[in-house]
Amino acid sequence: MKLLLLFVFLNACNAIYYNSSTSSPPPPPHILLLITDQFRYDAWSPLTTPNLYNLSQSPSSTTFTKAYSSTPTCTPSRAGLLTGRGPWNHGMLGYDSEVDCLSYPTTLPSSLPSHYQTFVSGKDHFGTYPNGTFISQGYQNLQLYDGLTEEIDHYDQFFKSKMGPDIDPMATGNLSWNSWRGAPYIYEENLHPTSWTSERAINYLQNFDFSSSSSSKMFLKASFHRPHSPYDPPKRLYDKYTSMSPSSPTLKRNINPGTWDDKFKNTTEMPAEAWNGDPGEEEGFISRASYLASVEFVDEGIGAILDEINEQGLMDDFFIVWVADHGDMNGDHNLWRKGYPYEESAHVPMVIKMDGEGGGAKVVDSVVEIRDVAVTVWDVVGVLEEVKEKDTLINGLSLLPLLTGEKTEVRDYIDLEHNQVYNSTIHWNALVSNNGVKYIYNAWDGTEMLFNLTADPREANDLKDKQPELVKEWRTKLIQMFEDEGRGEEWVKEGELVERRDASLEHSLNFPCL
Numbered sequence: 001m002k003l004l005l006l007f008v009f010l011n012a013c014n015a016i017y018y019n020s021s022t023s024s025p026p027p028p029p030h031i032l033l034l035i036t037d038q039f040r041y042d043a044w045s046p047l048t049t050p051n052l053y054n055l056s057q058s059p060s061s062t063t064f065t066k067a068y069s070s071t072p073t074c075t076p077s078r079a080g081l082l083t084g085r086g087p088w089n090h091g092m093l094g095y096d097s098e099v100d101c102l103s104y105p106t107t108l109p110s111s112l113p114s115h116y117q118t119f120v121s122g123k124d125h126f127g128t129y130p131n132g133t134f135i136s137q138g139y140q141n142l143q144l145y146d147g148l149t150e151e152i153d154h155y156d157q158f159f160k161s162k163m164g165p166d167i168d169p170m171a172t173g174n175l176s177w178n179s180w181r182g183a184p185y186i187y188e189e190n191l192h193p194t195s196w197t198s199e200r201a202i203n204y205l206q207n208f209d210f211s212s213s214s215s216s217k218m219f220l221k222a223s224f225h226r227p228h229s230p231y232d233p234p235k236r237l238y239d240k241y242t243s244m245s246p247s248s249p250t251l252k253r254n255i256n257p258g259t260w261d262d263k264f265k266n267t268t269e270m271p272a273e274a275w276n277g278d279p280g281e282e283e284g285f286i287s288r289a290s291y292l293a294s295v296e297f298v299d300e301g302i303g304a305i306l307d308e309i310n311e312q313g314l315m316d317d318f319f320i321v322w323v324a325d326h327g328d329m330n331g332d333h334n335l336w337r338k339g340y341p342y343e344e345s346a347h348v349p350m351v352i353k354m355d356g357e358g359g360g361a362k363v364v365d366s367v368v369e370i371r372d373v374a375v376t377v378w379d380v381v382g383v384l385e386e387v388k389e390k391d392t393l394i395n396g397l398s399l400l401p402l403l404t405g406e407k408t409e410v411r412d413y414i415d416l417e418h419n420q421v422y423n424s425t426i427h428w429n430a431l432v433s434n435n436g437v438k439y440i441y442n443a444w445d446g447t448e449m450l451f452n453l454t455a456d457p458r459e460a461n462d463l464k465d466k467q468p469e470l471v472k473e474w475r476t477k478l479i480q481m482f483e484d485e486g487r488g489e490e491w492v493k494e495g496e497l498v499e500r501r502d503a504s505l506e507h508s509l510n511f512p513c514l
């Protein structure tokens with residue numbers, strides 16, 4: 001076993017490290033950043049996502065079993081991905097319509113060495129200037145499907161060029177951007193945003209100059225809007241999942257394991273974009289099946305991108321990151337959408353494949369977060385120290401020591417939080433530790449929750465009354481964190497956590513665009 005580990009370590013190191021006195025540095029790799037939106041951790045498996053699973057099994061891949069989205073809605077999590085900062089440091093403590101603040105001193109793409117050519121296919125969610133031009137945050141070339149109704153993005157132009165100006169790309173099933181219902185896509189599947197996002201990325205790969213005479217490197221962000229609502233997979237996949245038995249291993253899950261979550265049951269009314277409620281067995285099943293069908297469709301799109309890289313013989317030259325911006329409750333605990341501290345919302349998949357051959361697929365069981373992605377990429381391309389000098393608020397950590405096997409953890413616990421969303425009572429801070437403790441502070445009424453994720457990964461049992469000492473220990477850590485960050489009396493007063501009843505604390509003092 002020891003020998004094997006040593007072998008893994010040496011091989012993994014060969015991919016990245018070099019002896020500066022004897023050899024010239026290895027060329028930095030091409031980079032592929034795969035983002036899937038609203039993709040919950042437990043949705044990926046050999047059955048639902050064969051291509052992503054295969055990626056995780058590459059000998060140079062590391063699978064993270066405890067990756068989190070600190071602020072689990074689209075825009076604050078993407079601010080973390082862009083800046084390498086946690087919520088208090090990038091300043092978006094809840095949902096804003098866009099990540100349109102232009103005053104961050106560094107961004108992931110703008111800090112890459114100049115021989116990187118950057119391209120985005122799919123979703124940025126950075127919004128537009130008043131004149132309608134998309135904000136790029138440093139990405140050079142954009143082919144966007146942002147999933148925002150009011151914008152005419154590159155996908156909308158493509159769709160209208162194929163179907164005519166009056167056809168609504170969102171007409172499937174009368175679904176909307178946050179609907180909990182599912183329906184089969186009504187157009188040809190090559191018109192679907194998931195197909196389009198994959199095709200734009202493949203097209204870029206096919207036209208890039210990979211010849212040895214070129215000094216250019218690729219940074220390709222392929223950012224899928226789905227499986228975010230609308231749950232509108234092609235009919236073949238919709239049929240595949242809706243025809244499964246509700247008790248099949250793929251679809252069976254204990255959707256409401258606890259009793260603390262009964263308060264969210266609300267069967268009298270389930271509006272199109274409900275944030276809570278139980279729609280009943282049949283409708284709930286169709287929703288879950290449609291979500292997983294959307295997951296598999298995204299996996300197919302990613303598989304096609306990876307196939308292109310394989311066919312060009314370039315797999316070893318690529319450093320690949322797959323992460324989701326946040327999860328999807330999809331009805332569990334009688335909750336829908338995201339923005340909650342619970343696992344379905346905040347726990348996300350993360351797989352990183354290094355360039356080079358690697359020494360065996362690895363699994364890392366300590367907490368990592370979206371803010372670590374940019375920092376890791378900067379480390380891999382050799383600019384991290386420089387970037388940190390420009391931006392002293394970067395508090396993500398490089399995961400390189402975890403990828404090489406040099407370390408098994410980079411921190412003891414990670415902080416999560418979200419300002420009011422959907423309903424004023426949804427407003428919280430939380431901490432999650434490497435050994436599976438999750439402490440939650442509900443800011444609306446000052447109530448607390450405690451889960452042991454090791455024993456209870458579905459968060460059925462709130463242990464706050466059974467383990468008061470543990471609650472106290474973690475409350476103290478949260479208070480300490482607020483004090484260290486200088487959050488002030490709206491957060492901690494006379495050593496105690498403060499209830500926060502209004503939604504005005506949407507941005508922290510560090511938000512550079514107040």
Ligand SMILES: *[C@@H]1O[C@H](CO)[C@@H](O)[C@H](O)[C@H]1NC(C)=O
Pocket residue numbers: 019020021022
């Ligand atoms: C790097 O190479 C030099 C010269 O061969 C050698 O003395 C040194 O020990 C090597 N360093 C490492 C870390 O292998």
Ligand SMILES: *[C@@H]1O[C@H](CO)[C@@H](O)[C@H](O)[C@H]1NC(C)=O
Pocket residue numbers: 051054055058310315
């Ligand atoms: C899995 O990945 C490997 C390495 O990238 C590739 O050679 C192989 O074709 C993939 N298998 C499938 C089934 O996609």
Ligand SMILES: *[C@@H]1O[C@H](CO)[C@@H](O)[C@H](O)[C@H]1NC(C)=O
Pocket residue numbers: 129130131132133
């Ligand atoms: C739109 O505004 C941005 C920001 O002022 C500017 O950089 C860009 O050139 C403008 N685009 C057009 C087409 O006018």
Ligand SMILES: *[C@@H]1O[C@H](CO)[C@@H](O)[C@H](O)[C@H]1NC(C)=O
Pocket residue numbers: 174272
């Ligand atoms: C479509 O959805 C809207 C809003 O939820 C609803 O008012 C309308 O009745 C629906 N139409 C159909 C045809 O289902």
Ligand SMILES: *[C@@H]1O[C@H](CO)[C@@H](O)[C@H](O)[C@H]1NC(C)=O
Pocket residue numbers: 266269271273274275276277
């Ligand atoms: C049921 O949910 C809807 C929206 O999801 C909300 O407007 C309504 O107040 C809820 N009713 C109860 C009794 O919780």
Ligand SMILES: *[C@@H]1O[C@H](CO)[C@@H](O)[C@H](O)[C@H]1NC(C)=O
Pocket residue numbers: 422423424425
């Ligand atoms: C929040 O939810 C509660 C319970 O469902 C409801 O009574 C209240 O009206 C909601 N508040 C808002 C602002 O939606």
Ligand SMILES: *[C@@H]1O[C@H](CO)[C@@H](O)[C@H](O)[C@H]1NC(C)=O
Pocket residue numbers: 436437452453454455
């Ligand atoms: C969580 O549960 C596991 C498994 O039952 C147990 O070994 C561990 O001690 C528990 N952790 C805490 C902090 O109580």
